[in-house]
Amino acid sequence: MSTLTLEKPPVPPSTPSAASAPTAPRPPAAKASSLIIGLDLGTNKSCILAGAPGSTDITVSKVVPTVVGYVKDGIVDGIITGNVRILFGEDALRQRLHVELVAPLAQGVIAHPGAARDFMQHVRLLADPSGRAEIRAVVGVPANAGEQAREAVRRAAQGIFARILLIPEPFLAALGFRDDSRVKQSGYVDPVVNSLFIDIGAGTSDLCLVQGYFPTREDQISIPFAGDAIDGIIHEELNRTYPNNGLSRLSVREIKEAYAYVGPSRKPLDVKVVIGGKGRTLELGDAIGNACNVLIDKVYPALTALIGYASSDSVVALLQNIIVTGGGSQIRGIDTVLQKRLADDGYESPRVRLAGQDFQRYVALGALKAARAARENQWQVLLE
Amino acid sequence: MEETELAAAAVRARAASGAGVESDDRFRAIVEEERERVAGAVALAELLAPMLSERLLALAPAHAPAAGPAPRKPGARAPVDGRGIADYIDEMLAYERAGSP
Numbered sequence: 001m002s003t004l005t006l007e008k009p010p011v012p013p014s015t016p017s018a019a020s021a022p023t024a025p026r027p028p029a030a031k032a033s034s035l036i037i038g039l040d041l042g043t044n045k046s047c048i049l050a051g052a053p054g055s056t057d058i059t060v061s062k063v064v065p066t067v068v069g070y071v072k073d074g075i076v077d078g079i080i081t082g083n084v085r086i087l088f089g090e091d092a093l094r095q096r097l098h099v100e101l102v103a104p105l106a107q108g109v110i111a112h113p114g115a116a117r118d119f120m121q122h123v124r125l126l127a128d129p130s131g132r133a134e135i136r137a138v139v140g141v142p143a144n145a146g147e148q149a150r151e152a153v154r155r156a157a158q159g160i161f162a163r164i165l166l167i168p169e170p171f172l173a174a175l176g177f178r179d180d181s182r183v184k185q186s187g188y189v190d191p192v193v194n195s196l197f198i199d200i201g202a203g204t205s206d207l208c209l210v211q212g213y214f215p216t217r218e219d220q221i222s223i224p225f226a227g228d229a230i231d232g233i234i235h236e237e238l239n240r241t242y243p244n245n246g247l248s249r250l251s252v253r254e255i256k257e258a259y260a261y262v263g264p265s266r267k268p269l270d271v272k273v274v275i276g277g278k279g280r281t282l283e284l285g286d287a288i289g290n291a292c293n294v295l296i297d298k299v300y301p302a303l304t305a306l307i308g309y310a311s312s313d314s315v316v317a318l319l320q321n322i323i324v325t326g327g328g329s330q331i332r333g334i335d336t337v338l339q340k341r342l343a344d345d346g347y348e349s350p351r352v353r354l355a356g357q358d359f360q361r362y363v364a365l366g367a368l369k370a371a372r373a374a375r376e377n378q379w380q381v382l383l384e
Numbered sequence: 385m386e387e388t389e390l391a392a393a394a395v396r397a398r399a400a401s402g403a404g405v406e407s408d409d410r411f412r413a414i415v416e417e418e419r420e421r422v423a424g425a426v427a428l429a430e431l432l433a434p435m436l437s438e439r440l441l442a443l444a445p446a447h448a449p450a451a452g453p454a455p456r457k458p459g460a461r462a463p464v465d466g467r468g469i470a471d472y473i474d475e476m477l478a479y480e481r482a483g484s485p
Binding site for chain 2: 216
């Protein structure tokens with residue numbers, strides 16, 4: 001089951017803090033009546049960060065699979081803990097035999113409004129188990145998300161959150177990645193002032209030029225090719241090479257997450273799997289490498305297009321601040337391959353970096369920062 | 385050219401001046417001299433071209449990509465520093481109100 005955590009955000013050591021230890025008591029009920037949430041609503045995984053307004057503390061930090069499990073009819077009492085009818089995240093995946101799994105999002109936008117609304121209820125419960133707090137949420141949306149996609153998020157949150165603000169995910173990633181304690185230090189290149197973010201998720205790969213002003217449509221490119229599409233290619237190749245392998249898409253995703261790489265072939269790459277209850281070793285070097293290299297072929301032209309959009313005064317510094325985040329940043333070699341291609345094409349000393357192990361949290365962290373900084377008149381009220 | 389126009393011109397010159405071994409030898413010497421001059425010029429060009437190319441690349445803007453540059457956005461904005469997050473949100477909301485997605 002989900003548990004609440006209390007942690008410190010990346011703030012300067014000198015910043016005063018109300019809660020300084022994981023075991024710090026919860027604020028009095030009166031002060032807990034309002035809560036703000038930074039939500040990265042991802043196709044496969046969502047990150048929820050929450051805290052009190054006017055504080056820098058993060059009282060809830062959760063990464064959960066974005067999946068809802070509706071318990072099938074006829075399941076015997078006691079099979080599902082508490083005989084609940086709906087499960088979420090890891091709980092739903094663990095009970096996959098007994099539930100109908102529904103992914104609320106596809107390619108970064110809401111595909112199943114009912115499941116999305118149920119998932120939002122779950123998010124609310126994770127952030128505020130008491131169910132009494134008035135909640136304001138900043139929710140990340142894909143770059144170039146249309147009004148229809150945005151409206152779907154608002155509808156899913158209606159009656160669950162009191163106020164909402166939708167902000168493009170790559171910009172939130174830049175806000176989250178920014179080390180606030182170093183912004184005023186000389187030599188620190190603020191990602192919000194001059195950077196290029198490549199956020200590779202499950203449904204879309206979003207690229208965004210962040211140069212100290214709010215990115216317009218021209219500064220963002222969203223490609224409907226990301227982790228899920230790579231899974232599809234690997235799965236197809238597996239079925240061709242090893243017919244009747246019986247591996248589910250979920251198993252293929254797990255294999256990809258463990259072995260994904262780009263660049264020259266790493267064949268032989270032996271992967272142990274269980275097929276029909278028997279252990280087998282499959283050679284997947286080319287299947288995985290070829291599928292992941294398709295991502296490079298899709299992302300690279302978008303990357304060079306955005307570099308071309310940057311002003312000539314800023315482009316050299318920009319080339320030093322290209323950051324890969326999202327699940328795709330875990331693909332081995334993705335930074336070096338992109339950097340080499342840029343260098344080979346004559347770009348001046350490009351530097352492509354990975355966001356690091358915290359890649360799952362940057363969008364939500366940026367959303368929480370935005371929620372804390374938003375002015376009263378910037379929030380959109382969601383009427384019940 | 386050597387086989388057509390030059391050959392025809394040689395025939396006409398020979399006919400006009402009266403053919404002789406001496407004039408034929410002189411004509412061949414001129415042709416040979418010109419052939420060597422052209423060969424020398426070609427060799428020099430082949431030698432100089434890569435050096436010239438390297439020099440020109442070194443003089444070109446350092447950040448220019450070698451191939452496939454995207455068209456520069458008209459009126460591209462320069463990076464802006466020192467603004468608050470709420471300012472960005474204002475900008476976003478204004479952008480949305482203007483009717484862009």
